[in-house]
Amino acid sequence: MSPDLPPVVPSVTAELVAALSPRLRKRLDAGVTKLLARPVTRDGDSVRIAVDDDTDVVLHAPGGTVTGADAIHCGCLLAPDCLHRAAAASAAPVADDPPADAPAGTTPTGDEPTAAPETEPADGTAQTDGTGPADGTAPAGIETATDAQRVAARAVFDAAGAVLEAGADGAGAVLQAELLHAAHTARLAGLPRASAAAVSVVTGVRAARSADPGHRLADLTGALAEALGVAHRLPDATGDDLTGLRGTVRQPYRPDGSLRLYGLFTEPVLTATGYAGAVTWTADADGRLYTVSDVAPGGPARATGAADRAVRIGDTSLTHRELSRAGLAVSGATVSPTGRLGAGAGVRAVRAAGASWHAEPLDRLWSVPAADQVARALDGGPDLLFLDVTLAGTVRGTTGDCLLADCAGVPLRLVTAHDDPSLPYRDNLRLLAAARGSRLRIVARLAPGPLPRVLLLATEHPTDPTARVDLGLDRLQHADLPAGAVASPAADVPAADEPPLHLLRRRVHQAVSGGRRVLALGGGASGDGARLRRLGLGTAGDLLDDLHAAAADRSRDSFGRLLPADTARFARSWLAAALYTDTVERSLCAGAWAATAEAPAPARPTEVA
Missing domain, CATH: 2.40.50 (OB fold (Dihydrolipoamide Acetyltransferase, E2P))
Incomplete structure (x- = not known):
């Protein structure tokens, strides 16, 4: 994945890869690797990749994002059904599909674009995702998922399961495109949370395969668990649980009157999705946290440079770096549920005095x-x-x-x-x-x-x-x-006396990195499951044994040939182990800090805002 290329919405990549012949699909990963090594030049809204001395691929990105397949042009003789267009889309960062009411050529921005960014209309009015009632209801009138949503959730589960089957090492551009197609289908069906989770998996896989310095296996594991978990639970969900699993495309910004804020610090943002910028954290007199962000497509240079750009709220000329040491008086403020300050036309803001970390109210x-x-x-x-x-x-x-x-x-x-x-x-x-x-x-x-x-x-x-x-x-x-x-x-440091949950966590992470094959080789003969049971983690031992069994489960036909693997079973076994590990680790974390909070419900690693 190249941060020099503009983000491409999932539907474009899926469309271009689907149009390739089987022969070209086999060559797609090699084509992506070759394209990533070629020089890239930018001219306004267009980015040009020199494939060779006579051929260029041009990506037109009005508004900073490629939103249509016709925005990618190639000068080779096989265009438009050539390998170069699909390779360019597969090498670029993944953008969010624009909402249905967004103008062509635009895309919303946020702190974490792969997690359904929060946006606000220019007039400061609130908007929601527009998801209507389900086609059918439960006997008691409780809302249920529509048939289209069930189909879309199944598509996300199957595509994410195929990525898990292959592992990040084996999930090439074709598998990524299939998951992006499923993400686009989910978005159209009114499932923005599942869509965003699927996109997060693709960006994580690309970061892993390109040895991106920001890649963390734990983050990719969380994104995959989120995508599989949401898709698995959604078809049978009802009521409020269904609403949460659907997610929202846009967070509503609600009026919050006048605010007196004090700067805390500024945090650079540099994501694997090709977005970068800065977020400044502030607090009011009661200790509530608010953020002001400036995140857009870009790389490390934008992450470090955005701190010296003026904050986009009201008429203030404060930069993010200055705001982190100063204060802000805001009137007509609008705030999202996560504390992000809106920048609508009715918002006014002026510079005010800051406060030391050792002084009230900070x-x-x-x-x-x-x-x-x-x-x-x-x-x-x-x-x-x-x-x-x-x-x-x-x-x-x-x-x-x-x-x-x-x-x-x-x-x-x-x-x-x-x-x-x-x-x-x-x-x-x-x-x-x-x-x-x-x-x-x-x-x-x-x-x-x-x-x-x-x-x-x-x-x-x-x-x-x-x-x-x-x-x-x-x-x-x-x-x-x-x-x-x-x-x-x-x-x-001497080894801490802690439950050996790492025996299960290690296998969960190995599957994400290397796929089913790394767990199928040793089967359950390692004895880790028995060790976990001896040490009081019986459920963890059972889950580990089941994960090994699902990985090794390959039937043969009457001629001794291997039948297709049961991808769904392996995905369910892995998901159970991943959610169990995450939940137990959170409980252990609370105990380590002597926290008294109740253990949380099964984790949603990349909750969509």
Whole structure:
């Protein structure tokens, strides 16, 4: 996947790949690889790929997104049914299908485009997805899924199951196009959540196959579990459960009167979908969080540059970086359910004084006990944590080096929020490791797991408590550290006494990466299932054995030839193991933080807004 190419909506890629002959489909992955190595030039709304000295592929993207197959042109003799057009669409980032009422050539934008972005009309009025009542109802008048929605959900389940069957290593452009076609069908059937989840899987697979620095196997696993889980549950869902599984295309922005906001920090956004920008977090006097975002198609340069662009709200000229240290007075505010501030025509905003993290009203964010903040995040609230920590040096863990800190007696692991080398997260974390013994106030994002672990986003300055550092944008220097600070080598941490859930989690992740074949080779002979049962995780042991059995289940016909694999059975077994692992890990996370929240319902890893 190339961030230099404009995003292409799923229906376009699916249409171009479907038009290829069987012979050309076999050559599509090689064509994508070749195209990614060719020079790309941009001229206004058009992007040109030089296939060779005599042939160019041109993508026309008015509004920044390719929304029709006729917007991709090729100069070769086989056009328009050539391999180059399909390869170009398959190499580009995946955009969201525009809503039915969106003008041609436009696409909504948001912090996470693959998760049904929030948009707001220019006049500030609220809009919803427009999903009408179902064709049929349950005997008691409860709404049920329509026939078209059941068919679309089945298509998403089958296509996502085929990707799981092959694994990210084997899910080439053809399988990706089939899943994109299913995503488009789901969107047309009024299932934006299933559609967005399917798109997330495709973008995750492309990031994995292109060795994108931002790729994380856990994120792809979550996206696949979301797509399969929603598609599996939707046909039999009713009432409010059905409404949640359908999701919404657009979040309604509701009037919220006048707001007095105080800047907290700015976070760069760089997604595997080809979107980049910045999000500035603010809080009001009661501690409620609000965000102002500027995210659009782009790469690392836009992620770092957006912080110096003016925020798009009212007439204020504040940049995101300035807002993170200042304040904002807003009148006629409109706010989405997730706290995003709207930028409608009736919104007015002017610069106001900010506040220190140690002063009211921001100080109250850090006064909430860490366990209560974790409980709130696990129950579906904001996943930002406001913590006071004492740095304890670098430790070596199973997933690499991380910064160890003490948080009110809890040994906390601080890790980078993004691995892309263009963002200074990793360099800043390495420098902070030299400030051992420093007590700092930080902002982090919870990373649920058996051990207390967070993604470090912002911190107060190591030597100046009145200043703060946005770790994804600002670069610390050695002069910023306390006098005498010296980096020390990472220390080995004794293995924690925790349930061996990693035995199941490892197999779940292996299936996503390598497909069914990596689990079918060893069958259930490894003894991990029996070990889990001996240690009190009987359900985990049974799920692991069932996963191995489903992977190895291949029948033969009377001539000894292998019959087609039961993809659906393997997908259901994998989904059960993935949801169980996620739910137990969240419960263990609550226990590790001494949180008292109830264990959450089976997780929805990429909940559509």
